[in-house]
Amino acid sequence: MIRRSLIVFAILVVGYALYIKFGKPELNTVQHQASGNRISAEQYVFGPEAPDATVIVGSSLSFRIAMDSLPPHTSNLSFGGLTVYDGLELVRRSGKKPKRILVETNMIFKEADRAFLDAVFQPGLYELRKAAPILREENQPTGVLIGYIKRAMKQGGQGPDVAEADSMQMSENLLNTNRGIFAKVPVDSTQERFMATLEREVKALEKNGTEVLFVEVPISAELMASPLATRARESVMEHFPTHTFIRSDRTWRTTDGLHLEWHNAQRYSRWLAQQLRSTP
């Protein structure tokens, strides 16, 4: 039984590897938030590096930025449920040297997720995934299956696809939760610890010749004026006074006070692209 099982296994592995190499079309294979994070991370880490690469690091706020609005060779390492520090560490551990990095400033007082980074760089598995694309998250059979379904359902690029629709409904409950979160500012020592980490990461990037810009992704006007958002903004301006800090004064519509509603995310992405083009 074992021998025959292993033969079936080998046939499936070879067949699927051939399909991934030669037959798989461009698909959105994201299955859930964590899988989306992992796919973005692996695509960046295992993908080629362009000399004029731009990288966005941030949280789920920047995750909604529409990449097709931004300049070519831009990667988005903004992860739902994670932080700017995860993206920064990912860039550092990947050994890549992007030309420019946009650092989202909204969630700078939140810890990195060690489990996420350890999963991406797990010794042994990291090397295997690098060598064998069938082991990567984006090539999971269930992801490919949903990719085909999404492609069939998407109508000429109008509106968000099924994956995005799941998290794009207006939520009064989440708005209330976010009000509570943004009303509290961490104690000074915690703030300093986070800012020291950010300074260290920025210095390391700049040492490698990377230009670092900061960007505050718009949230609701109410939360923009909240104690946490105000403190985060002030901290960035205090610690990085000479750096470019991209901020929008316009009012944007969100789904929960924090995340941009789909059409507003598209508009904001175009606005951000314009800002980047005008930044020397």
Place this chain on the structure above:
Amino acid sequence: MLFNSIPFLLLVLPTFVLYYLPLMRGFQLHLIIISSFIFYAYNDPALLTLLLVSISINIAASYAVVFGPQQHRRTYATLGVVANLGILLFFKYGPLFGRSFFPETSSIGQFLVSIPLPVGISFFTFQGISLVVEAYKGKQIEEYDAIVVRGIARHGLRIAAFKAFFPQLVAGPVVTAHEFLPQVRTKYFKDINWNSAFASLVVGYFLKMVIADNLKDQTFWVTFPYFRDMHSITLVVLLFGYSFQIFSDFAGYSLIAIGLAKLFGYDFPTNFNFPYISTTFAEFWRRWHISLSTFLRNFLYIPLGGNRKGGFHTYKNLMLTMVLGGLWHGAAWSYAVWGFFHGLVLALERLLKDAGWKVRLPAAIHMLFIFCMVTLAWLLFKLPEFSHVVEYMRCLFTNTHIANLQPLILFFTILFSIPAIIYHLMHLWTRKPQPLLTRIKPVLYGIMLFLILVNSGGGASFIYFQF
């Protein structure tokens, strides 16, 4: 260290090779103990001290019970059980006690709340209790002579291997002394039951890595406050998804443990016997976490009096056993409520049976009813904050107005639940011999291996590690 991690593979492979070397035949127990200590200490070496203390207590107590002065046997056994329970109470229930009975500002309360929960403590403590009690019971226990052997060093070695044996150390099955110790002898490579070990490992890893870990990424939404924005249908599907997740996670772990033990020449008892086909609550507990149910029956329910005094006492003993069994799962009152629920339905079922009342409906209806009730109760596991459970129940009925059904969450929750459903249905199908299944088994194992390789969910520790 997780069974599904590279460090575990790097530990188990050399251990396996060395274990069967002819030169090492006299040191197989030593090797098991060393590997098990590395396995346990990998994430937090300090915790090894507690395991060593627990092992020492049980070596001493069980040896004293058998070879100490006969007039003090009962005292040694009592001390052994009390010491085991003391360790469990201090580390597992200290924080709950601190939170429940001391103000936040009290230094005793703060100390109790800060006590860490050592992984696997609930399992290795129960094993210790089984050892001391079975040593005390003497000839009533089958193969009693193998439980405590003469010579403290020899006995100590066997008990250390029994308590620390890595396949069952951190999340069971709760293998009792009389199940493990009679199997201690020199093991030979040629005696390995490869087909059985292979089947256990493949199904176990499939249930854990493909089903449970993928469902985990969907049932994440059964978290406050996110579930409040979910449609009622989505909440129902997620609840059933969690039911299949917890089954796949723990049954998967148990199968991996059973498969690993087989590789080292030990047979562990079955821990999950297709629990979701149960037609009564009593049957469910004969099929779910069987080693724990058996332990609770033998070491709690029967000593409490079991059903010997009949009527009210039986119901009371059932309730008490299940409430304590619930608290064994976790130091939070919601686990006690979960245990109370199961105790209550078991007592009711027993009451109806005693009254000669029988519901005559097709078995499938019974199965569905039991499955739905058990699933509903899992909410107390997923949401340890009781107010959140109440809120979830409210949303189940009131969130019908929400426009978005979250199709992606629905799709994947259903997709990854299907194999767990098929797993149970296949058991029903194979009650009669099915030659077709024998022919397609290699294909099924091949597919499962393939999916373990290419479709595993985000790595996560086993749900039962927290217990």
